[in-house]
Amino acid sequence: MIEVHHLTKRYGPKVVLRRLDLRVEKGEFVALLGPNGAGKTTLLRILASLSKPTLGEVWIAGYRLRDQAAWVRRRLGVVSHQPLLYGDLSAEENLRFYARLYGLENAETRIREVLTLVGLWARRRDLVRTFSRGMQQRLAIGRAILHDPEVLLLDEPHTGLDQEACDMLDQLLRQVAARGRTVVMTSHDLARAADLASRFDVLSGGHIQASVRREDLAGDALLTFYRQALGSENATEGTGEVHL
Numbered sequence: 001m002i003e004v005h006h007l008t009k010r011y012g013p014k015v016v017l018r019r020l021d022l023r024v025e026k027g028e029f030v031a032l033l034g035p036n037g038a039g040k041t042t043l044l045r046i047l048a049s050l051s052k053p054t055l056g057e058v059w060i061a062g063y064r065l066r067d068q069a070a071w072v073r074r075r076l077g078v079v080s081h082q083p084l085l086y087g088d089l090s091a092e093e094n095l096r097f098y099a100r101l102y103g104l105e106n107a108e109t110r111i112r113e114v115l116t117l118v119g120l121w122a123r124r125r126d127l128v129r130t131f132s133r134g135m136q137q138r139l140a141i142g143r144a145i146l147h148d149p150e151v152l153l154l155d156e157p158h159t160g161l162d163q164e165a166c167d168m169l170d171q172l173l174r175q176v177a178a179r180g181r182t183v184v185m186t187s188h189d190l191a192r193a194a195d196l197a198s199r200f201d202v203l204s205g206g207h208i209q210a211s212v213r214r215e216d217l218a219g220d221a222l223l224t225f226y227r228q229a230l231g232s233e234n235a236t237e238g239t240g241e242v243h244l
């Protein structure tokens with residue numbers, strides 16, 4: 001579903017991604033882990049066609065990003081640090097706006113479905129600027145899944161959410177994954193990643209340093225895998241021992 005070949009990204013003299021290869025199969029849920037500044041957001045932004053690679057190729061759902069970005073975008077849902085919502089519009093007006101942008105048929109039915117799924121149907125007529133951060137994030141996810149994309153890209157989606165909002169988000173992501181969608185999520189939270197993902201990739205030194213499937217951890221700790229991938233002296237951001 002996603003293929004990245006020899007991807008390099010430079011900002012001036014700084015090389016952030018270095019000949020990175022990545023392959024994500026349909027239906028996989030990949031947690032992209034790695035220390036601060038490793039390039040996780042950079043990689044996600046390139047996959048989302050928000051930033052251009054310096055070198056290398058990306059294919060998503062069989063389309064090459066370099067010259068078929070419009071086709072790729074239709075198959076993607078993206079949740080980034082910006083919620084991309086209009087504060088002076090209500091929740092349903094926001095989704096209606098995006099439904100038009102995607103040219104969705106049966107938009108009203110789909111908007112109702114999505115607002116129910118993200119737990120905001122009762123608040124559909126309220127202006128988004130009156131929403132809590134958790135509600136805005138849920139609506140941002142609603143926006144991202146509105147056109148039922150094949151691939152969902154999420155950059156640290158739990159940041160700034162309280163426990164209840166995090167749990168609701170996890171439930172939502174499990175539903176998306178259960179529908180066979182492909183998910184790539186960056187995370188610093190190993191415990192949450194361990195709960196959700198079917199595969200764990202560690203980005204460090206500009207490329208995927210190590211990758212393991214959930215079933216291959218075979219009772220081993222994700223934190224141990226993570227530390228080994230980075231070399232223990234670098235893995236300072238563990239959130240405690242995390243067992244699958």
Ligand SMILES: Nc1ncnc2c1ncn2[C@@H]1O[C@H](COP(=O)(O)OP(=O)(O)OP(=O)(O)O)[C@@H](O)[C@H]1O
Pocket residue numbers: 011016034035036037038039040041042043
């Ligand atoms: N637009 C930019 N111009 C210059 N340097 C950038 C730009 N965007 C990112 N960088 C640099 O690229 C490196 C990777 O940043 P990135 O945000 O992708 O890392 P990350 O793994 O997502 O980090 P974090 O876990 O802290 O979110 C950092 O050193 C950052 O300063």
